[in-house]
Amino acid sequence: xxxxxxxxxxxxxxxxxxxxxxxxxxxxxxxxxxxxxxxxxxxxxxxxxxxxxxxxxxxxxxxxxxxxxxxxxxxxxxxxxxxxxxxxxxxxxxxxxxxxxxxxxxxxxx
Amino acid sequence: xxxxxxxxxxxxxxxxxxxxxxxxxxxxxxxxxxxxxxxxxxxxxxxxxxxxxxxxxxxxxxxxxxxxxxxxxxxxxxxxxxxxxxxxxxxxxxxxxxxxxxxxxxxxxxxxxxxxxxxxx
Numbered sequence: 551x552x553x554x555x556x557x558x559x560x561x562x563x564x565x566x567x568x569x570x571x572x573x574x575x576x577x578x579x580x581x582x583x584x585x586x587x588x589x590x591x592x593x594x595x596x597x598x599x600x601x602x603x604x605x606x607x608x609x610x611x612x613x614x615x616x617x618x619x620x621x622x623x624x625x626x627x628x629x630x631x632x633x634x635x636x637x638x639x640x641x642x643x644x645x646x647x648x649x650x651x652x653x654x655x656x657x658x659x660x
Numbered sequence: 661x662x663x664x665x666x667x668x669x670x671x672x673x674x675x676x677x678x679x680x681x682x683x684x685x686x687x688x689x690x691x692x693x694x695x696x697x698x699x700x701x702x703x704x705x706x707x708x709x710x711x712x713x714x715x716x717x718x719x720x721x722x723x724x725x726x727x728x729x730x731x732x733x734x735x736x737x738x739x740x741x742x743x744x745x746x747x748x749x750x751x752x753x754x755x756x757x758x759x760x761x762x763x764x765x766x767x768x769x770x771x772x773x774x775x776x777x778x779x780x781x
Binding site: 584602639645646647650651653 | 704
């Protein structure tokens, strides 16, 4: 069974830039996986950031951007702010109609 | 404003059954696919199931296949998840999520606040 991989944790300084990645235990992430990204703070429902690789959801600041870098999907935060301190999840579309989340990345801004 | 309100989460014994509901408003319900996503306490997100706009196509995670059934009633703007043969590992906060489009190739955008299912004796 294919596993979606994310860095367990990452840290960034306020104002800095960080790139979180989303890969596959076997194979490469491609456009056909329609990678999407979600942010979640403790006790809250997830918030949609990016879908279909690089489409920013309504109201999401342009410091968040999505792409495919090499064989992985990527979420880049440019000019990190304190309230970006959250968990970030990617999700990929798999053949047969199913979706699979990565394990999430805990981002610390300090 | 899009609103998704889940209900039906309770404490249930292993092997039991439960039906979750999600009441949708603020958008044309039958124009969109719908998903269920769950999150076990202290754990990450897990996609559970997907239904297309008219209910003709449904998909499930391997972990729930054969035990859970997703359905919808477009006349009532409601989504459902029938959960049978419940196990301790099904304990989680269950979120209803709106698909970005009618087609199942698109993920979800709006989320409800979740309903808690606890499977315990």
